[in-house]
Amino acid sequence: MKFRLIQQHIFYLKIIIHLSALVPLVWFFYLGFNDQLGADPVKEILHFTGISAFNLLLLSLLVSPVAKHFKQSILIKVRRLLGLYAFVYALAHFLSYILFELQLAWQLLISEIIKRPYITVGFSAFLILTLLACTSTMWAQRKLGRKWQTLHNFVYLAGVLIALHYIWSVKSDILQPAVYWGLLLFLLFFRKEKFRQLVKKYKKRLA
């Protein structure tokens, strides 16, 4: 007998996603506020929210290749939720940076975004994720029509920018960011046909 995902499975899967995204987030901030996150709770929170945002984004990019390969098209229904949680973690990351790292030094925030390449690319990725989160509703999807897909293709760019942000932020230990680059490129590899089409379309427009 062949296994098939049904609506009920998706329902449970979504509950699992909600719990495994929200519980650690709340728990980490709880520990942070109570000085239970080691000597420098700010760095811990920044790393945790940043890495988790990246994990969730990679998971969301994993959905469609898996759905295709295992012929479980209904799985696509969890993709938006994963993407939204990637945004939630990115938002927590950005807010923690402003509130706890810079402590509302707005001038410093602006100069860091402009002057520091790794902050610039991180901030750009955050803007993309924000835009994608805002247009993630069915309503926006209908309203934007064909433009919606074009807009949401920017998730790949966001992935690349986040990977850059990560590898540029470390002092010398690039092993982990390099592993993340590998994972990202692996996931992008499944879209090579799509990218080829996009390039073709773009070239046509230029011609």
Place this chain on the structure above:
Amino acid sequence: SPLSFSKASDCTTDETLTPQDKITSHNNFYEFGTAKSDPKENAQSFNVNPWTLSVEGLVEKPLTLDYDDLSKLFTLEERIYRLRCVEAWSMVIPWIGFSLAALIKRAKPLSSAKYVAFETLYDPKQMPGQKSRFVGGGIDYPYVESLRIDEALHPLSMMAVGLYGETLPPQNGAPIRLVVPWKYGFKSIKSIVKIKLTDKQPPTTWNRLASNEYGFYANVNPDVSHPRWSQASERRITSGGLFNQNRIPTLPFNGYEEVSDLYKNMDLRRYF
């Protein structure tokens, strides 16, 4: 174990001390891993006795100190120093130790000595970061550092053997480390086995790894940014959670203005 020492009257502060458990659990000591919590986790079985520290090179009387000499040869005193990491966080630490100058003078430096080179123990069996590049962050070991001789002889430069009244925990650089409070933390090399006086500027680890980011001098300077972040302010690590963090302005020479004479007529933007 507890040490006996006096308190240096001119090296106290009214700033809040960083709690001991934070000083001993938040360390950059890549020999034991690159995460801040790694050294505490991986260094507990680090064996510091027996130990030898040699003072050699351009000196009249080369010395070799054994483990007991480290805390017995010189009178120990407590000095409370600010430690400013190049990553823009800082602590206030009650070190116990003695002047580096006292150690160097004991070896009778020759007038040809212009620099002092320091070297950390190389022992891959005990230091997992030296055994595997993946653990040690891709640094070429042993870790080496250096000061100009006049910097080394400055009364603020100290050799620390303890903190908070006790011998140094391994993660903080046991059994003996350098502390140069007006420079970024990476200059204050840990677990030293060799001090060599030379006439040429010796290589230093972080400078060798990324010379555009880490200079030889590495004086704390709010006006010279790290290429990837500002050095104008810092987060002071004390107690309390996320809302109790304190961002304060960074001071030139980390507030130790008395060393500025060492750098008269030097362009500190060029020699960062």
